[in-house]
Amino acid sequence: MSQGRSIRLFLVDGTPNGLLTAEIMNWTGHVLTGPRSKLAELVQRPECGRTGVYFLVGPDPENNLRSKVYIGESDDVAKRLKQHNRAEASEGTAGGKDFWEKVCLVTSKDQNLTKTHVKHLESLLIGIANTVGRCELVNGTAHDYGNLPESDRADMAFFLAQIRTVLPVLGFDFLRELVRPSSMVDSPVGEPLSASPRFVMTASKYGASAAAQEIDGEFVVLKGSTARAEWGNTAHSYENLFKLLVADGVLQTVDGGRKVFTRDYAFSSPSAAAAVIHGRAANGRIEWTVESTGQTYAAWQDQQLNSVTPEPETA
Structure with a gap:
């Protein structure tokens, strides 16, 4: 039997449909998620000014049985989310597709994630989402950012494993491993x-x-x-x-x-x-x-x- 884990969830505004944070014991990562309708409140959170990866999630208009997902990274997540929210965003971007209803971002509590780290994570996350096949991914082919030192790659592998553990708890299944x-x-x-x-x-x-x-x-x-x-x-x-x-x-x-x-x-x-x-x-x-x-x-x-x-x- 696998070992149990503790995940701490916090309802920021006290309602189940508002902003929510999640943390795992002994993990430096921090997850913030909320509906697009709460975006104005979400981008004011301090986490949004940090370097991190984020997910834009919504229903696939061509198939209501699965989600549509965009995976991105930024050293200023709030700025990127504002860009995605603009109706005049150019075609081919997540904003132009205008499908997303929820946002989820993952940052680090100790703020040790660098731009190189999150590019590496973004690449791995896109690859996993494509391989698992539980969603319609808006991103194209993942870029290869493999120039991290060996120790950093090991740290990011652990960080990635925690992301894949906590996201399904929050209702995001698109990274959950499909046993074959x-x-x-x-x-x-x-x-x-x-x-x-x-x-x-x-x-x-x-x-x-x-x-x-x-x-x-x-x-x-x-x-x-x-x-x-x-x-x-x-x-x-x-x-x-x-x-x-x-x-x-x-x-x-x-x-x-x-x-x-x-x-x-x-x-x-x-x-x-x-x-x-x-x-x-x-x-x-x-x-x-x-x-x-x-x-x-x-x-x-x-x-x-x-x-x-x-x-x-x-x-």
């Missing part, structure tokens, strides 16, 4: 890599079959699993997710018209995964079964719960 089980074993039929067993499901009518594991709170369908060729006739909210996976190349057409998962993909729930594979609404808690026992996902989950909280005996 199939890349860590010889084939999708390898041993499970977590406490979760392998779950399987077939949709014989459409010639589809799939395998999955529950990892880090997400339901991950494994590479090589197959799905229905097209979404069915009944409209459902998961239809957009199906189309997104096709557009992103996660689902590709193979012989017979079926779709195949080209890589592991993490769904928010077993039902979301089942719906994409069946091409219709589906109850994943019943459709998915444990490969070794045939238990439904629901029965397996109940068994896990009962093993730690046994039902009281009746008199």
